[in-house]
Amino acid sequence: MTPGTPTLEMVAAAAGVSRATVSRVVNGSPKVSPQVVDAVNRAIVALNYVPNRAARTLASRQAMAIALLVPEDIGRFYADPYFASVVKGITERLEPTDYVLNLLVSSSDPRHKTRRYLAGGSVDGALVVSHHAGDRDLIELSDIVPTVFGGDPTTMLGLRDRFYVDVDNVGGARAATRHLIRLGRRRIGTVTGAMDMHAATHRLAGWRDVMSEAGLDDTAVAHGDFTSYGGADAMRDLLARRPDIDAVFVANDLMARGALITLGAAGRRVPEDVALIGFDDSFAATNVSPGLTTVRQAADTMGWSMADMLLELLAGREPETRTRILPTTLVLRETA
Amino acid sequence: MTPGTPTLEMVAAAAGVSRATVSRVVNGSPKVSPQVVDAVNRAIVALNYVPNRAARTLASRQAMAIALLVPEDIGRFYADPYFASVVKGITERLEPTDYVLNLLVSSSDPRHKTRRYLAGGSVDGALVVSHHAGDRDLIELSDIVPTVFGGDPTTMLGLRDRFYVDVDNVGGARAATRHLIRLGRRRIGTVTGAMDMHAATHRLAGWRDVMSEAGLDDTAVAHGDFTSYGGADAMRDLLARRPDIDAVFVANDLMARGALITLGAAGRRVPEDVALIGFDDSFAATNVSPGLTTVRQAADTMGWSMADMLLELLAGREPETRTRILPTTLVLRETA
DNA sequence: ATATTCTGTGAGAGCGCTCTCATACCGGTT
DNA sequence: AACCGGTATGAGAGCGCTCTCACAGAATAT
Numbered sequence: 253m254t255p256g257t258p259t260l261e262m263v264a265a266a267a268g269v270s271r272a273t274v275s276r277v278v279n280g281s282p283k284v285s286p287q288v289v290d291a292v293n294r295a296i297v298a299l300n301y302v303p304n305r306a307a308r309t310l311a312s313r314q315a316m317a318i319a320l321l322v323p324e325d326i327g328r329f330y331a332d333p334y335f336a337s338v339v340k341g342i343t344e345r346l347e348p349t350d351y352v353l354n355l356l357v358s359s360s361d362p363r364h365k366t367r368r369y370l371a372g373g374s375v376d377g378a379l380v381v382s383h384h385a386g387d388r389d390l391i392e393l394s395d396i397v398p399t400v401f402g403g404d405p406t407t408m409l410g411l412r413d414r415f416y417v418d419v420d421n422v423g424g425a426r427a428a429t430r431h432l433i434r435l436g437r438r439r440i441g442t443v444t445g446a447m448d449m450h451a452a453t454h455r456l457a458g459w460r461d462v463m464s465e466a467g468l469d470d471t472a473v474a475h476g477d478f479t480s481y482g483g484a485d486a487m488r489d490l491l492a493r494r495p496d497i498d499a500v501f502v503a504n505d506l507m508a509r510g511a512l513i514t515l516g517a518a519g520r521r522v523p524e525d526v527a528l529i530g531f532d533d534s535f536a537a538t539n540v541s542p543g544l545t546t547v548r549q550a551a552d553t554m555g556w557s558m559a560d561m562l563l564e565l566l567a568g569r570e571p572e573t574r575t576r577i578l579p580t581t582l583v584l585r586e587t588a
Numbered sequence: 589m590t591p592g593t594p595t596l597e598m599v600a601a602a603a604g605v606s607r608a609t610v611s612r613v614v615n616g617s618p619k620v621s622p623q624v625v626d627a628v629n630r631a632i633v634a635l636n637y638v639p640n641r642a643a644r645t646l647a648s649r650q651a652m653a654i655a656l657l658v659p660e661d662i663g664r665f666y667a668d669p670y671f672a673s674v675v676k677g678i679t680e681r682l683e684p685t686d687y688v689l690n691l692l693v694s695s696s697d698p699r700h701k702t703r704r705y706l707a708g709g710s711v712d713g714a715l716v717v718s719h720h721a722g723d724r725d726l727i728e729l730s731d732i733v734p735t736v737f738g739g740d741p742t743t744m745l746g747l748r749d750r751f752y753v754d755v756d757n758v759g760g761a762r763a764a765t766r767h768l769i770r771l772g773r774r775r776i777g778t779v780t781g782a783m784d785m786h787a788a789t790h791r792l793a794g795w796r797d798v799m800s801e802a803g804l805d806d807t808a809v810a811h812g813d814f815t816s817y818g819g820a821d822a823m824r825d826l827l828a829r830r831p832d833i834d835a836v837f838v839a840n841d842l843m844a845r846g847a848l849i850t851l852g853a854a855g856r857r858v859p860e861d862v863a864l865i866g867f868d869d870s871f872a873a874t875n876v877s878p879g880l881t882t883v884r885q886a887a888d889t890m891g892w893s894m895a896d897m898l899l900e901l902l903a904g905r906e907p908e909t910r911t912r913i914l915p916t917t918l919v920l921r922e923t924a
Numbered sequence: 925a926t927a928t929t930c931t932g933t934g935a936g937a938g939c940g941c942t943c944t945c946a947t948a949c950c951g952g953t954t
Numbered sequence: 955a956a957c958c959g960g961t962a963t964g965a966g967a968g969c970g971c972t973c974t975c976a977c978a979g980a981a982t983a984t
Contacts, residue, residue, distance in 0.1 A: 270934045302707040307970035309642035310939045330676045331871055336666035343693045353691045357679045371638040513877055535667055541849055606964045643940035646969045
């Protein structure tokens with residue numbers, strides 16, 4: 253706000269009306285006579301007036317802003333195309349509204365900055381993506397303003413009665429595993445994600461379900477961390493322990509890519525020797541050869557839905573359900 | 589700001605001092621007696637007081653926020669690991685400060701929302717990444733608040749005397765091309781990025797420089813758009829026009845990946861038949877086999893420097909230079 | 925004609941903070 | 955004892971907006 257910026261007051265003077273009337277026009281109140289609306293709008297254009305956000309927020313107690321909380325190592329967050337899509341969905345939902353998005357990548361410190369930000373009335377609500385099991389302070393944070401989680405917060409945070417959007421991780425993992433069995437594979441392993449994240453545990457559970465239902469050995473499990481390198485390492489581990497493995501369900505595409513490299517280095521052909529299925533259908537699944545068979549989740553829809561749900565809450569409407577679960581589909585490419 | 593939230597006034601009452609004194613303590617003014625500081629801090633803790641941001645902004649005319657302008661198709665922006673790194677660098681620089689980052693992904697509409705946001709005093713400064721030739725309105729926007737560009741805005745926008753951080757695109761391209769020549773290649777083509785972006789033109793210029801200096805044919809040029817698919821298409825085009833090509837400098841890693849797939853499909857071995865060099869050393873260069881030889885630019889440093897420069901401006905200090913150029917290094921892997 | 929309801933507009937009191945300026949009080953000079 | 959400069963504190967005027975309430979004047983009902 254550089255000095256000289258026009259204010260409501262100045263517009264009012266220019267249009268020959270009161271401040272209140274200009275405010276009404278700016279906010280689209282219906283009870284202003286057409287001529288006055290016209291005069292005011294002319295003055296607004298003439299002065300190039302733009303309402304001051306801080307003043308508005310202060311007076312109306314509405315920030316018209318939403319925080320995106322990323323309780324995650326920032327490098328990892330940005331490296332994963334999945335998150336990119338979620339953010340994309342969020343921005344797309346917010347685009348036609350007056351809300352703006354504030355990025356809060358949480359400090360490793362006890363999130364003082366974040367807490368101050370939320371409690372300071374800078375935002376009306378928050379969106380949480382990528383939460384982990386030790387994120388106890390998220391519990392506190394989610395009490396400060398209306399919050400929608402991306403992914404089930406009950407599993408890892410023990411938070412009940414929260415609003416969240418999730419994908420059908422269990423169902424997706426089941427479908428992938430069933431597909432591998434249908435292909436005739438029997439010695440099927442899995443590479444999990446970071447086990448402090450709900451998506452990892454849910455996907456593992458889906459795999460395990462199907463394996464035991466089919467009467468197959470469900471102990472060929474190696475733990476990864478959702479990164480490509482972690483996937484490569486876990487695959488190596490799995491291969492060492494179960495050299496006769498003939499298929500692997502990997503909990504995300506990034507790790508599947510790492511696994512692919514490990515398998516190649518070990519001289520295993522994919523899918524002839526070992527079939528591989530990833531999860532996400534992110535950018536990491538396409539544009540790589542061989543094309544990765546994977547479980548598609550609509551990450552941008554996830555972001556979109558989260559924002560949509562929060563908008564409902566902020567509008568004072570109670571969403572129909574506190575939970576939205578998005579479907580997954582198996583996308584067949586070359587690796588399985 | 590739910591009702592019942594403690595205010596400065598309430599803290600003052602609790603501590604038995606005036607509002608002004610509490611304000612001094614909160615803002616770390618040195619001229620408050622130690623006992624009073626203590627009493628006030630106790631009251632702050634007792635009431636769980638957090639200053640209201642809007643009120644602060646209104647009174648001090650400082651938003652303590654920075655806008656990140658992304659004048660780009662949002663999908664493309666997020667799909668490129670390069671941008672992810674830039675954003676990462678920005679958040680890292682901002683982390684220890686009191687500034688927060690506001691994400692403004694520009695609408696396709698004439699950016700009314702963005703303009704209102706900047707002019708509304710919501711932010712103290714702006715960072716622009718990924719600008720294009722046609723972005724005339726950025727010129728206007730960058731006049732509203734102090735702005736630092738990521739990448740030279742003179743080339744595409746004709747903006748002089750702006751603050752910007754860029755990488756040595758020309759130098760990087762030259763190094764890559766020289767390396768190909770050193771390898772004994774002579775029929776060297778290039779796949780450019782989107783020609784409405786400065787990075788694309790600069791990298792092409794670097795390639796062309798070296799080619800003509802070496803007396804080689806510099807007409808094997810195909811235009812891509814910085815996406816993987818675009819790279820694949822451009823490579824196909826190049827191959828059709830110049831079947832005897834023995835090396836390609838591709839203007840970013842994403843396109844190089846696409847080119848790699850095209851080359852594979854055409855039965856060319858990399859690097860035996862065709863050597864390939866990308867640009868960025870992003871996530872798209874590693875974790876793919878064969879490993880991509882590429883020009884490394886420190887994208888996170890770029891983001892960091894942009895934020896750093898803006899912070900200087902906001903502190904009222906004139907940065908030593910209006911321009912910071914970051915170096916590039918050639919990273920040798922398998923494709924060249 | 926008078927009473928009643930509407931409808932558009934203005935006055936003015938905040939929202940929670942910052943910051944200038946005035947003031948009370950201190951010890952030290954002369 | 956009167957004076958001074960220095961320092962910690964308080965009073966109070968905004969910052970630019972929203973929103974309630976009161977109030978003219980027109981429209982409607984009695």
